[in-house]
Each structure stands twice: as structure tokens, then as C-alpha cells.
Amino acid sequence: MVLASDDVAVESAVSDDAETIELLIELGNGSRKTLGLLPKAAYYEAATEGRILTARVDGRIVGYVLFRLPRNEVVLTHLCVEQGHRRAGIAQSLVNEVSRRYPMRLGVRAKCRDDYADIKRVWRGLGFAQLGRTRGRGEDNAAMTVWWRDHGHPNLFTTADEPTVLTVAIDTNILMDLHTRKAAPQAERSQVLLAPDVADRIEKVVPHGLERDIERHPVQLQERLLEATKHYRRPHGSPAKAEQLFDALRESYRSKFPDRTPSPQDVGDLLQLAETAAAGVKVLLTWDERLRTDVAPVLLEMSHPELSTLRVIDPDHLVIHLDELAHAAAYRPQVLSGSRFSTELANSASESVLLTFLDRAGGEAKNELKARLHTLAQLPRSHSIIRDIGGDPVGCYASLVDGQVVRAPLLRVANHPDADTIARYLLWTLRLTARQHGASVVHIDDPYLSRLAVRAAEHEYYQRVNDAWFSWVIDKAASGRELSAAVTTARDKVGLGPAALLSPSLSPDVAAQYERTWWPAKIADSALPHFAIAIKPRWSAELFGEPPTLTPRSTTLALGREHIYYRSGHPSCLKAPGRILWYLTKDHTTGPGRFIGTSLLDAIDVGTPEELYASLAHYGVFTLRDVREAAGDLGQVQALRLSYTEMFRRPVPWADYLKLSASAAGPRKIQAPVSMPRAAFDAVYIRGNS
Structure with missing residues (x-):
């Protein structure tokens, strides 16, 4: 049976349509042997974010596609079609609709085991080509193929695997679910960690503090659990640091629960948190509700950055927030601070x-x-x-x-x-x-x-x-065609063929990708928007090192891979991706106002101070109190995700800017974020780097 595309209705699932979501969950669970287990909450989260499409025939759901949107591509998590409607073009309709909705993304990625029957024919029939081979991170380390459906943009960015892998620590209960009681009904809750889409994006580790918790169990079980730990990497941290963090946790615990005497389990939990944080791991997975609801909120308020950035969550919420957690944990601004290295x-x-x-x-x-x-x-x-x-x-x-x-x-x-x-x-x-x-x-x-x-x-x-x-x-600002020629010249020096030829008016997403790849290149004829933001000396010193501070600042911040800057949640002209010019405001201690550098604006997150700090505290600098202050009475903040920050060789004073922008119609006042004409941006950028 082959259906015409007109016979298949593809539409977005919505989170408030519980009946539809439950049908999708039932359909997905019916194929869990190949798709893996996905928690119910992940379906609802995907529907809320518009990341799940359904296929209906005669009004009945017969398939769905659930996907993620990391970086500048689409990644398929589930592509599921009811058994009786396979080979009828349902999957093709779903994938085509994904491409239609996200044409400016570079393409669609999927990863699949090689041992499924006729699988190569299936993916090639859907318009995918083999991108590379890899191994799954599941228990059997299965051979897999990465499939890619290209959207036709100039492309240097597709790799055979996703680069960001999140290291997560597991507690004793999860260790038992995965090894010593796999057949027990309660163990099913942790099987989500073995699903292909999850297992391939995480590394499960066991911190050394787990031994204290294991000691609570019968001797025979202790031996089995200790044997199970050999399947995992044991990240090492400084024993002195772990002891220091344990003391701080114990003191906070006593302050929060003055009438409670810590039990052996409490002590074991605190020790595991300390060992996890000392080892540089940013996520601890547990089903222990008391640990997640009583202790985890305390961590956000602590002064130790290793503890304030540690997230204690259950596996279901890991799946929901995995991309966000992995992205944030990839940049730990505090770890190279001061004289540590x-x-x-x-x-x-x-x-x-x-x-x-x-x-x-x-x-x-x-x-x-x-x-x-x-x-x-x-x-x-x-x-x-x-x-x-x-x-x-x-x-x-x-x-x-x-x-x-x-x-x-x-x-x-x-x-x-x-x-x-x-x-x-x-x-x-x-x-x-x-x-x-x-x-x-x-x-x-x-x-x-x-x-x-x-x-x-x-x-x-x-x-x-x-x-x-x-x-x-490529250290120049020029048209896409000129930059392509410069990259071709560079590639020729190492015996490689010509670069992709960039067309004028590249979309903001694609232009931003090329500017990251060819940094510090600036594509002058792209559609990437430009803005100027005023920043106070206090935050500029912390984030960018300008004006210079007397005390050491984070080395990673100084070398600037990615930062977060918080501002009021009031609507603004800002759009992501875009370029930002930073205007350091006038201050009696730091001198007159001046433009000091530029960043790529990768994304804008909006939420309450508590929500955004919980997910973005990895980036350092701002405390929860600072974020609340930025929110003000509105109770909402914008978190600007910044990357590829470039400080000017010499700042551009406001008086010089007024002369430069006279013919470029640049803004005459910078308080709230303002749009910056491309000509004005170019003039400031060239002057700042001359």
C-alpha cells in the first residue's frame, strides 16, 4: 500500500491535547525494542516546543516524528510508523515536513543501528546519505551508521557524531536498576538511560563517594554493586576539595534542618554530592526525591561554584533537558580561574x-x-x-x-x-x-x-x-565570495581543495556557523543582524576583562568561548543569531563611554531568575542574587548566550563613533539594546582593530 501525500495529514502535536500525546506514547512504547524508552514527560515537552509531528490517515494517528534542534541541524529522536502502515509513505511525509519547516537548518541527522533488517534501504529511500560510522554507547556497543539528509546549504559542519557528550554521575539506586535488579518492575524507570538517543549523548560515571552509600546494604549486595562500578569510569577529584565541599554541605544541611540528626544515608548522600562536585561532574542522577527536593535547592544558594552549578535530577528530567545541560556543561567558566592552572x-x-x-x-x-x-x-x-x-x-x-x-x-x-x-x-x-x-x-x-x-x-x-x-x-571582514576565496587560499597551503562558495545574503543561522568556523571572519553581505548593548563596567570587567581588574579573573572568561549576560525581561529589538557591539558606559572610575568589542549572540532565553540560573549557572560570574536584581520588579530576565567574543585592539570612544557613524545612520543613544546598521558596525569594527 502506497498512499499519496494528500492522504496523509501531518501536523504538530500540542501539549494540551493529552489524548493525542498518550496515543503517541503508546505507539512509541510498542516499538521500544528499536526506538528505546522515552519518558512520558519528554513527549509533552517536545509537544510544548513544537518538536513532534503526527501523521494521520483518515483522522487516525499512524505515525509520528519526534526530533531535537541542537546547533544548526535537526536530529531525529523517534521516527515511528504503525506496523500496518509501513511502506506506505508515512515516514517520507513526516521527514519531508520536518525539512519543510526547518529549511534554514543545515540538514536532518539520524543515527541507527546497522543490525536492523533492510535499514540502509529505508534511510536512503527517505533521502538520507551515509555520513559516517560509529559505535553506540549502549551495553552492546553496537555498530551504527549516522545518516544525513542535506538541505543544500554550503556545509563544513556535519560530523559523524554529535560533539557534546554530557558526563553524569549515577547513584546507588540507578546502579542497582541497571545491574543488580534489572528484572524488577521498578528498574524499568532507569532503562531510559540505555535508549540509543540518550546513551549516545551521555557518559555515565560513578564518583568515589558512592562507596559510603553502598556500605548501607547487605554484604552480598555490596560485593555485586562494587563489581558493577567496574563498568564505569571513576572520575578523580582532589580529596582535599571533596572534604571542603562536604564540610560546607554538612553545615548547610544543619542550618536547613536544625532539628534533624543526619542519618547514615544523609551523610552518604552529602559525601556523594561532594565527591561528584570535586570531580568536576555537573549532573548527579537519582530517583531520591528527598535529595532532589530538599538538598538540590540549597546548592543554588551556596558560595562554592562547584556546588552551585551541580544539578541533581532524575533520569526523566535528564532526557528533557539533556541538550541544555550538555551545552552548558561544555563551558565551565570557573574551572580555570585565578592561579589554579x-x-x-x-x-x-x-x-x-x-x-x-x-x-x-x-x-x-x-x-x-x-x-x-x-x-x-x-x-x-x-x-x-x-x-x-x-x-x-x-x-x-x-x-x-x-x-x-x-x-x-x-x-x-x-x-x-x-x-x-x-x-x-x-x-x-x-x-x-x-x-x-x-x-x-x-x-x-x-x-x-x-x-x-x-x-x-x-x-x-x-x-x-x-x-x-x-x-x-580568516582575519578579515568581507563579502561571502571574498571570504570563500580566502579560505580556498588557506586550504591550498595544506594541499586541500577549494572551499564552498558562499552566496550573498546568507541566512543568519548559516552566516553565524561560517563565522564561528572561519573566526575571526565577518561576512559583510549576510543577513546577520547587528545590535549595540550598553554594559556597566562591573559586568564588563567580569565577562570581558575590560576595564582591567586588580584581582585575577577566570582564564576561560578571558579567552572567552561562551558567556551569559542577563538583562531585564522587557521586550527588546534583539534577535538571535546576531552580532553585538559592546558599549562600556561612562563611569567616574573607568572613564568615558566607549565601544570595546563584539560577540555573536547565539540565543536568547527568557524566564524567571530561578529557572534560568538553575540551567545556566555553569557559566559563572552572575550569582542568583545578581540575576534577581537584573529581573527587577518584572520577575523575568533575558539570558543572552554569547560566543566568540572579540575585544578590540583599541577601544572606540563615543566621540569617534559619532564621527564614524555620521554617514551610516547609527544610533545616537545607547541605553536599551538598539539595532545597529551594518555600515556603522563595520566602521566601529575596523577602527577598533586598526
């Missing part, structure tokens, strides 16, 4: 330290790394070691400037709580080095990049070609 140049005497980064798991021989280090030691000031506050080596990298190319034959990160942030810091440093030396290419040719470093490179918009990674550093 230092950088030193390496030399021939550093070999013993550098050998600790030997990639045994990847098959690297010790003599192979020694030969690489020997070559680097003969080149002065070529490679560096990063150490934490205790002096332990946590990362190393090399950068060799060869004309227009910065080569990185060494880039390693140790197993450390801050490994993700360190990897991204190193990758960003290489791009800064290229710009500083007038180079247009970063070429990472370390053959033993760890999976973590690869994930960071994908997140930083590096492009993989065979076994090497490249970043194109």
Missing part, C-alpha cells in the same frame, strides 16, 4: 613529565612519543605543559608557526575533572596564535588525539580531513 615552556628536561601523556589505549609506543618529543625539544619555545594548582601536569601542546600554517604535532589532555575545558582552551589558544602571527591555518597532526580532544575539536568547529584536524583563521 599555570603554563610553562617544555624542554629536553621535561621528557619524563610529557611521557605521562602516552596514549597506551590508542596503541602509541613509548619510543614513538619519545621521538616526537625529541624533535620538539630541538625547536626552542615550541611546546608547553599546563599544570594544576598542585603542580600535576594536566595538558600539553605544541605550536609551530610555518608561514601561513600553525602546526600542532602534540595536543594531549590528562584524565582530570577539567579535561573538557582544558582541551577547548588549547584549541582556542591555537587559533589565537594563528591570528597573532598572521597565519590562516591551524593544522593538528597529532596522530593520538584522545576521544575527548576529538569531541572538543568538533565542538570548536575544527574540520577533520582524514586523520588531521584543521581550523581556518
Whole structure:
């Protein structure tokens, strides 16, 4: 049976239509062996956000597609068609409607196991091409294929896997659900963590504080649980830091519950929270309602950033907020703060330290790394070691400037709580080095990049070609055609073919993607909107380091991968994505007003201070009290997600701006956010970088 498209009605499901949502849940559960378990709340959340489409034939639901919208693509979570209506064009109608509704996104991604019957024919029939091969993160580590349906935009951005993987700690009850009582009815609640769409986006770990909680159980069960922990990575944190955090938690617990004597379970829970936070893990999964409702709210109010950014949630809510949590946890601004990390140049005497980064798991021989280090030691000031506050080596990298190319034959990160942030810091440093030396290419040719470093490179918009990674550093503002030519010239220097030719008036989404990939390029003829925002010296100093402060600020903030800036929830002209010019307001201690830099505006979130702080506290700087102050009497705030912040080489004073913008019709006053004509933006940008 093949139905004409006119016979299939595809429409959005709405969250207040409980009857329809329950039918979709029943349909999805009927295919759970292939689709995996999805909690009911995830269906309702998707309907609320317009991320689930239904297919009806003669008024009856026969299929649905539920999808996510990470970055600039569409990712299919469930594509489900009732058994009796398969091969009738239902799936085709659903996928076509997804593409029709999101034409400006780069394409549609799906990941599927290879052992399903005739699966390649199915995906190719729906208009997908094979993008890459991977392995699932489920228990059987199944072979999978990543499928891609392209929307026809110039495209450098699709990779074989999603770059952001969220590390989550699991508690004893979830460990039991997954290992020691899998057949028990209550264990089904945790099976959502094994669903393909979830398992592939998380890494489950077991903090060392779990042993204290395990001790409450009978000896035989203790042995089985300890054996189960061997299936998971055990992230290490500083014992002294864990003890410090435990003491702080215990004091807060006593203040909140002065009449309650902590039970052994309470002590075990607090210890697990402390160990989780000390290890740099940002999410603890538990079904313990008391822990989630009594203790978790206290964390938000605590002064320790490791605790205030820790989220304690159940697996169902993890699924609902996974993209948001993963995105936020990928940028931990506080972890490189102050003097916690230092950088030193390496030399021939550093070999013993550098050998600790030997990639045994990847098959690297010790003599192979020694030969690489020997070559680097003969080149002065070529490679560096990063150490934490205790002096332990946590990362190393090399950068060799060869004309227009910065080569990185060494880039390693140790197993450390801050490994993700360190990897991204190193990758960003290489791009800064290229710009500083007038180079247009970063070429990472370390053959033993760890999976973590690869994930960071994908997140930083590096492009993989065979076994090497490249970043194109195009330091100019020009038309898309001119920038394409510049990238083609850069690619030619490393023996690669021409770049995609960008057309005029690129959509804001696509233009923003290219500006991230070719940073610091600015596409002058795109549809990306421009705005100016006034910022007070206090917040500018914290976020951007301008004006300079006497006390150390976060290194990651200074090198600026992503920030959050809160403002009142009153409506404004701002649209995302867009470009922002930052105007530092006049102050008697910091001098006259001036333009100091620019950022990409990636997204705008609106909500209550408590809601937004709970999900965005990972980004640091603002406390809950600060966010409430920004909300004022309105009780609502806007959280501006910012990335690729670039401070001007020299600020542009207001008086100079008035002269520059005289012929560009730029705004004459900047208090609330204002639209900025492209010509005025270009004039300020060029002056600030001259």
C-alpha cells in the first residue's frame, strides 16, 4: 500500500491535547525494542516546543516524528510508523515536513543501528546519505551508521557524531536498576538511560563517594554493586576539595534542618554530592526525591561554584533537558580561574613529565612519543605543559608557526575533572596564535588525539580531513565570495581543495556557523543582524576583562568561548543569531563611554531568575542574587548566550563613533539594546582593530 501525500495529514502535536500525546506514547512504547524508552514527560515537552509531528490517515494517528534542534541541524529522536502502515509513505511525509519547516537548518541527522533488517534501504529511500560510522554507547556497543539528509546549504559542519557528550554521575539506586535488579518492575524507570538517543549523548560515571552509600546494604549486595562500578569510569577529584565541599554541605544541611540528626544515608548522600562536585561532574542522577527536593535547592544558594552549578535530577528530567545541560556543561567558566592552572615552556628536561601523556589505549609506543618529543625539544619555545594548582601536569601542546600554517604535532589532555575545558582552551589558544602571527591555518597532526580532544575539536568547529584536524583563521571582514576565496587560499597551503562558495545574503543561522568556523571572519553581505548593548563596567570587567581588574579573573572568561549576560525581561529589538557591539558606559572610575568589542549572540532565553540560573549557572560570574536584581520588579530576565567574543585592539570612544557613524545612520543613544546598521558596525569594527 502506497498512499499519496494528500492522504496523509501531518501536523504538530500540542501539549494540551493529552489524548493525542498518550496515543503517541503508546505507539512509541510498542516499538521500544528499536526506538528505546522515552519518558512520558519528554513527549509533552517536545509537544510544548513544537518538536513532534503526527501523521494521520483518515483522522487516525499512524505515525509520528519526534526530533531535537541542537546547533544548526535537526536530529531525529523517534521516527515511528504503525506496523500496518509501513511502506506506505508515512515516514517520507513526516521527514519531508520536518525539512519543510526547518529549511534554514543545515540538514536532518539520524543515527541507527546497522543490525536492523533492510535499514540502509529505508534511510536512503527517505533521502538520507551515509555520513559516517560509529559505535553506540549502549551495553552492546553496537555498530551504527549516522545518516544525513542535506538541505543544500554550503556545509563544513556535519560530523559523524554529535560533539557534546554530557558526563553524569549515577547513584546507588540507578546502579542497582541497571545491574543488580534489572528484572524488577521498578528498574524499568532507569532503562531510559540505555535508549540509543540518550546513551549516545551521555557518559555515565560513578564518583568515589558512592562507596559510603553502598556500605548501607547487605554484604552480598555490596560485593555485586562494587563489581558493577567496574563498568564505569571513576572520575578523580582532589580529596582535599571533596572534604571542603562536604564540610560546607554538612553545615548547610544543619542550618536547613536544625532539628534533624543526619542519618547514615544523609551523610552518604552529602559525601556523594561532594565527591561528584570535586570531580568536576555537573549532573548527579537519582530517583531520591528527598535529595532532589530538599538538598538540590540549597546548592543554588551556596558560595562554592562547584556546588552551585551541580544539578541533581532524575533520569526523566535528564532526557528533557539533556541538550541544555550538555551545552552548558561544555563551558565551565570557573574551572580555570585565578592561579589554579599555570603554563610553562617544555624542554629536553621535561621528557619524563610529557611521557605521562602516552596514549597506551590508542596503541602509541613509548619510543614513538619519545621521538616526537625529541624533535620538539630541538625547536626552542615550541611546546608547553599546563599544570594544576598542585603542580600535576594536566595538558600539553605544541605550536609551530610555518608561514601561513600553525602546526600542532602534540595536543594531549590528562584524565582530570577539567579535561573538557582544558582541551577547548588549547584549541582556542591555537587559533589565537594563528591570528597573532598572521597565519590562516591551524593544522593538528597529532596522530593520538584522545576521544575527548576529538569531541572538543568538533565542538570548536575544527574540520577533520582524514586523520588531521584543521581550523581556518580568516582575519578579515568581507563579502561571502571574498571570504570563500580566502579560505580556498588557506586550504591550498595544506594541499586541500577549494572551499564552498558562499552566496550573498546568507541566512543568519548559516552566516553565524561560517563565522564561528572561519573566526575571526565577518561576512559583510549576510543577513546577520547587528545590535549595540550598553554594559556597566562591573559586568564588563567580569565577562570581558575590560576595564582591567586588580584581582585575577577566570582564564576561560578571558579567552572567552561562551558567556551569559542577563538583562531585564522587557521586550527588546534583539534577535538571535546576531552580532553585538559592546558599549562600556561612562563611569567616574573607568572613564568615558566607549565601544570595546563584539560577540555573536547565539540565543536568547527568557524566564524567571530561578529557572534560568538553575540551567545556566555553569557559566559563572552572575550569582542568583545578581540575576534577581537584573529581573527587577518584572520577575523575568533575558539570558543572552554569547560566543566568540572579540575585544578590540583599541577601544572606540563615543566621540569617534559619532564621527564614524555620521554617514551610516547609527544610533545616537545607547541605553536599551538598539539595532545597529551594518555600515556603522563595520566602521566601529575596523577602527577598533586598526
